[in-house]
Amino acid sequence: MATPRLEIRLDRIAHNAGHLLALCRARGIEIAGVTKGVCGSPEIAAALVRSGIRVLADSRLANLQRMRQAGIAAQYMLIRPPKLSEIDQVVELADVSLNSEIQVVRKLAREAERQGRVHQVIWMVELGDRREGLLPDALPAAVQQTLCLPGVKLAGIGTNLGCFAGVRPTASKMGELSVIATGIQQHFGLRLQVVSGGNSANCEWLRSAPDVGLINQLRIGEAILLGRETWHHKPVPGLYTDAFTLVAEVIESQRKPSAPDGEVGLDAFGRAARLEDRGWSQRAILALGEEDIAASAVQPRIQADILGATSDHLVLDTGDCALEVGTEVAFDVRYRALLRAMTSPYVLKTYL
Numbered sequence: 001m002a003t004p005r006l007e008i009r010l011d012r013i014a015h016n017a018g019h020l021l022a023l024c025r026a027r028g029i030e031i032a033g034v035t036k037g038v039c040g041s042p043e044i045a046a047a048l049v050r051s052g053i054r055v056l057a058d059s060r061l062a063n064l065q066r067m068r069q070a071g072i073a074a075q076y077m078l079i080r081p082p083k084l085s086e087i088d089q090v091v092e093l094a095d096v097s098l099n100s101e102i103q104v105v106r107k108l109a110r111e112a113e114r115q116g117r118v119h120q121v122i123w124m125v126e127l128g129d130r131r132e133g134l135l136p137d138a139l140p141a142a143v144q145q146t147l148c149l150p151g152v153k154l155a156g157i158g159t160n161l162g163c164f165a166g167v168r169p170t171a172s173k174m175g176e177l178s179v180i181a182t183g184i185q186q187h188f189g190l191r192l193q194v195v196s197g198g199n200s201a202n203c204e205w206l207r208s209a210p211d212v213g214l215i216n217q218l219r220i221g222e223a224i225l226l227g228r229e230t231w232h233h234k235p236v237p238g239l240y241t242d243a244f245t246l247v248a249e250v251i252e253s254q255r256k257p258s259a260p261d262g263e264v265g266l267d268a269f270g271r272a273a274r275l276e277d278r279g280w281s282q283r284a285i286l287a288l289g290e291e292d293i294a295a296s297a298v299q300p301r302i303q304a305d306i307l308g309a310t311s312d313h314l315v316l317d318t319g320d321c322a323l324e325v326g327t328e329v330a331f332d333v334r335y336r337a338l339l340r341a342m343t344s345p346y347v348l349k350t351y352l
């Protein structure tokens with residue numbers, strides 16, 4: 001079969017989704033299955049829905065469109081705040097969106113009215129990760145205005161931690177969100193349908209928090225796909241971490257000195273040279289590179305060290321083992337490599 005290829009075990013992804021759903025539902029929490037790491041793959045989205053997930057969430061409209069066109073029945077959520085320039089498509093393709101700008105919500109309302117729909121709005125609250133969201137003080141005014149706009153419905157509030165600054169979604173941060181939700185409910189005399197607490201970095205909180213408060217939704221991508229929480233990148237017990245296998249082919253296998261010979265400047269990506277001298281080594285060159293994956297986010301399943309990669313070549317030190325030219329080597333992928341492999345037209349995707 002062609003290489004490089006990404007072999008995708010749908011049964012394992014479905015198992016992960018089902019297992020996390022059971023853990024979450026036991027605590028009154030629903031999962032929005034995040035598909036941006038797999039470009040909204042309809043095969044994977046269908047596996048999520050089969051395992052019980054009812055909300056599919058993605059940061060890109062093109063991915064939402066791909067899943068909708070494949071006929072996958074779910075509620076569709078846009079998890080990156082909408083661009084002002086694409087509001088018509090947001091209303092067409094997303095049932096609900098995460099928001100942080102009132103002018104965007106006003107335009108969503110006008111467009112939804114024009115299309116004869118009601119678009120659901122979740123206001124993001126910024127609790128310290130310093131990416132999207134209103135600061136807590138600004139939330140009541142935004143809620144007030146949303147309630148006055150025909151065309152949109154206030155679905156709830158949410159927050160996102162552990163991404164930009166890497167701020168940990170602790171019990172205290174989640175408590176803060178619950179307090180804010182309670183405040184909004186009391187002040188406006190309403191019930192928020194959704195309090196969306198976070199992403200795969202929330203797995204540890206989910207396991208250990210004595211009380212989840214008002215939080216009733218998590219938006220989970222990586223933990224379902226790769227079986228790891230994203231705070232320590234530790235495997236989540238009970239989940240498969242190998243639903244994805246990257247396979248690449250050896251195109252050269254020789255013993256060579258590892259130290260460069262000659263005057264050393266910058267490498268293919270303009271970085272200062274960085275090759276360590278490990279004497280003579282048995283090296284394999286694979287037809288795989290930065291155009292296919294992120295070399296720092298793949299791990300060979302055989303005993304071998306990655307020495308580096310350029311656009312099209314990955315160089316391995318295979319120790320005592322001389323791999324034959326033509327041998328296929330299997331790799332685990334981390335999120336960055338998964339994203340690149342799914343996006344790259346050069347990587348064949350095979351669903352098993």
Ligand SMILES: *Cc1c(COP(=O)(O)O)cnc(C)c1O
Pocket residue numbers: 034036037059079080098160198199200201219220221222223230
């Ligand atoms: C990417 C993203 C998620 C999902 O993150 P994972 O680490 O893949 O679980 C959730 N919410 C928002 C806003 C995101 O951008």
